[in-house]
Amino acid sequence: MAETHKPPERFTLRMRRYDPESSEAPYWDEHTIELEPHRSVLEGILQAKAKFDGSIGIRCSCRAAICGSCGVRINGEPGLACHTHLDHARASSKDGVIEVEPMGNMPVIKDMIVDMDAVHWKKVQRVTPWLINEGPQPEREHIVPRESMVDITQTMACIQCGACVSDCLAMEVDPGFIGPAALAKAYRFVGDPRDEEQRERLLDLSQDPQGIYDCTHCFKCVEACPKDVNPMGQIMRLRRIAGSDQHITDQNNGHRHEEAFTTLVKDYGLNHEAELLSRSYGGDSWFGKFHPAAGKELLSSLPIAIRGVLKGKMNPKIAIFGHKIPKQDLDAVKRIYEKVESKPERYELNLYVTGEDE
Amino acid sequence: MKVAYWPGCVSRGFTPELHGSMAKVAPLLDIELVQLDRANCCGAGVIAEHNQELADTLNARTFALAQQVDGAELMMNICSTCQGAQSECQERLDANAEYRAHVNTTLADEGLSYEKGLTNKNFLWLLIEEIGLEKLSSMVKRPLTNLKVGPFYGCYIVRPRNRLGIDAERPRDQYLEQLIEALGGTVIEYAGMRKCCGFPIITMNKEASLKQAGRHLGDAVDADADCLVTPCPLCHLNLDMQQPLVEKVVGRDLNMPVLHLPQLVGLALGLEPKELGLSRHVVKPTSVIDWSTSVVGAAA
Numbered sequence: 001m002a003e004t005h006k007p008p009e010r011f012t013l014r015m016r017r018y019d020p021e022s023s024e025a026p027y028w029d030e031h032t033i034e035l036e037p038h039r040s041v042l043e044g045i046l047q048a049k050a051k052f053d054g055s056i057g058i059r060c061s062c063r064a065a066i067c068g069s070c071g072v073r074i075n076g077e078p079g080l081a082c083h084t085h086l087d088h089a090r091a092s093s094k095d096g097v098i099e100v101e102p103m104g105n106m107p108v109i110k111d112m113i114v115d116m117d118a119v120h121w122k123k124v125q126r127v128t129p130w131l132i133n134e135g136p137q138p139e140r141e142h143i144v145p146r147e148s149m150v151d152i153t154q155t156m157a158c159i160q161c162g163a164c165v166s167d168c169l170a171m172e173v174d175p176g177f178i179g180p181a182a183l184a185k186a187y188r189f190v191g192d193p194r195d196e197e198q199r200e201r202l203l204d205l206s207q208d209p210q211g212i213y214d215c216t217h218c219f220k221c222v223e224a225c226p227k228d229v230n231p232m233g234q235i236m237r238l239r240r241i242a243g244s245d246q247h248i249t250d251q252n253n254g255h256r257h258e259e260a261f262t263t264l265v266k267d268y269g270l271n272h273e274a275e276l277l278s279r280s281y282g283g284d285s286w287f288g289k290f291h292p293a294a295g296k297e298l299l300s301s302l303p304i305a306i307r308g309v310l311k312g313k314m315n316p317k318i319a320i321f322g323h324k325i326p327k328q329d330l331d332a333v334k335r336i337y338e339k340v341e342s343k344p345e346r347y348e349l350n351l352y353v354t355g356e357d358e
Numbered sequence: 359m360k361v362a363y364w365p366g367c368v369s370r371g372f373t374p375e376l377h378g379s380m381a382k383v384a385p386l387l388d389i390e391l392v393q394l395d396r397a398n399c400c401g402a403g404v405i406a407e408h409n410q411e412l413a414d415t416l417n418a419r420t421f422a423l424a425q426q427v428d429g430a431e432l433m434m435n436i437c438s439t440c441q442g443a444q445s446e447c448q449e450r451l452d453a454n455a456e457y458r459a460h461v462n463t464t465l466a467d468e469g470l471s472y473e474k475g476l477t478n479k480n481f482l483w484l485l486i487e488e489i490g491l492e493k494l495s496s497m498v499k500r501p502l503t504n505l506k507v508g509p510f511y512g513c514y515i516v517r518p519r520n521r522l523g524i525d526a527e528r529p530r531d532q533y534l535e536q537l538i539e540a541l542g543g544t545v546i547e548y549a550g551m552r553k554c555c556g557f558p559i560i561t562m563n564k565e566a567s568l569k570q571a572g573r574h575l576g577d578a579v580d581a582d583a584d585c586l587v588t589p590c591p592l593c594h595l596n597l598d599m600q601q602p603l604v605e606k607v608v609g610r611d612l613n614m615p616v617l618h619l620p621q622l623v624g625l626a627l628g629l630e631p632k633e634l635g636l637s638r639h640v641v642k643p644t645s646v647i648d649w650s651t652s653v654v655g656a657a658a
């Protein structure tokens with residue numbers, strides 16, 4: 001069947017222009033181009049560059065969403081310029097004008113070109129992004145179970161475009177956070193059965209105050225990724241393996257927090273916020289609050305706690321003793337814990353691999 | 359309408375004014391709350407971080423209990439984090455029959471079983487989709503005239519869009535603005551309204567956590583908001599309870615009241631600030647209380 005293309009239409013692009021070497025502040029620059037609506041925002045920018053202003057800066061190469069060069073923000077959302085149709089971009093704009101800006105969290109080199117070396121690639125380097133296997137090599141290839149390779153295909157789909165880095169909300173306040181792209185890359189090797197340094201990698205990423213426990217769980221990277229890599233999901237898998245499998249207790253209270261949360265729900269059926277706070281610092285038992293680290297934190301939180309109780313914000317009884325679900329339900333919850341946690345291996349469904357069956 | 363009501367943990371622990379205000383507002387909206395007293399914590403994404411199957415099974419238990427409530431049209435929650443964490447588990451349970459059967463085997467000990475397709479809506483979604491903006495407007499007794507309200511959604515209720523069913527038909531990431539307008543208030547847009555409050559890393563990286571809260575609160579102050587409104591009690595903890603500490607970290611006075619969603623709705627429906635628990639907040643919502651007395655005064 002012959003494809004029917006809509007005739008060319010006029011689209012207006014509003015581009016964020018900036019040249020750090022000039023003395024000019026960043027400014028908005030508008031150009032109207034003419035292209036078929038299914039063509040990409042990148043093609044629109046390139047037409048503006050060819051027709052109106054050769055100095056427009058944009059990085060691109062493959063034009064087929066595989067090289068990861070043309071990451072930008074379109075109407076405030078991160079994405080690939082070559083992978084966004086002009087008509088879709090216009091539909092999601094505020095005022096019918098397609099707004100294109102450089103990605104966030106990285107310094108601008110010129111116009112839509114950001115310094116990927118200074119941020120993104122530096123962070124990827126940080127996680128030792130290669131397979132470590134120094135042991136005796138097999139005569140032929142390494143034989144690995146199919147499932148374990150399927151498990152890491154999702155992280156292998158990353159094209160290093162930086163869209164997730166651009167939108168990372170933890171990085172916005174803490175630029176040193178290793179970040180979603182690099183941590184997804186870390187999972188690619190942690191999950192590879194051929195890698196010999198799984199534990200060392202996890203120790204390193206858990207202990208680093210800007211490692212796996214610095215992620216705020218905001219789903220921005222999940223939404224930003226044009227390749228469905230689910231970086232935040234990979235960070236949670238790193239936490240699961242570091243905490244539940246390798247029992248790595250980090251200096252950032254990450255594993256203690258997860259362990260305490262899980263135990264408290266087992267013991268109460270509900271969360272017990274005050275206990276969670278002290279146990280996250282002092283360790284997962286009722287005695288956690290007497291640990292010096294917990295004491296220090298509790299002392300610093302005391303003015304807030306007192307204010308909360310006085311205002312009636314916290315119910316002091318619940319703050320101290322917690323709240324519980326009825327006994328027979330709590331018993332049922334405990335049985336669920338016992339049944340699931342007694343399995344020799346954790347069972348994890350990854351919809352990226354399995355897809356939806358119905 | 360009758361709903362299987364999941365209040366969550368924090369709304370009964372550290373933010374009891376949320377649960378309390380919901381109970382006050384529900385009858386005015388003709389919502390019958392059948393509280394799921396037997397249900398357990400959603401895990402807030404943290405139990406999933408420990409063991410995904412455990413989190414899925416615990417939430418399947420809650421869903422199964424909700425499905426047992428006679429005559430309930432759906433399950434309703436009042437916490438963005440519950441919505442997000444439960445939706446994530448439900449996505450896996452609904453996508454794969456084999457997995458669902460596997461999880462149901464564990465629930466069978468208690469005689470429970472989760473059947474695919476539960477509708478679980480945050481109070482915000484229920485307001486817009488089940489009651490409707492027009493009807494809500496007609497129920498307003500104290501229009502939020504001249505009250506400048508900044509929305510604060512909480513990450514879990516706006517991302518990921520696919521999982522949460524957000525699209526052009528159901529722009530759930532714009533419902534707070536629609537609601538504020540329908541109640542007669544003025545929407546204040548600011549950079550942080552759909553960003554992270556920082557709460558999830560409060561025990562891991564306190565400074566970064568408080569900086570996040572401070573950034574958004576500061577943006578709202580600069581945009582001249584009288585108050586913020588949030589459907590998430592965890593955001594409320596970082597934005598309200600921690601605000602005195604946040605002020606120290608970001609080095610500026612903020613004094614920005616943060617209302618729970620049912621409190622804002624309750625004000626518009628004519629309830630008094632005190633019965634909605636507004637005096638229980640750490641940041642006294644003076645601007646809102648003054649506003650409420652000024653409009654009542656004007657009406658008298």
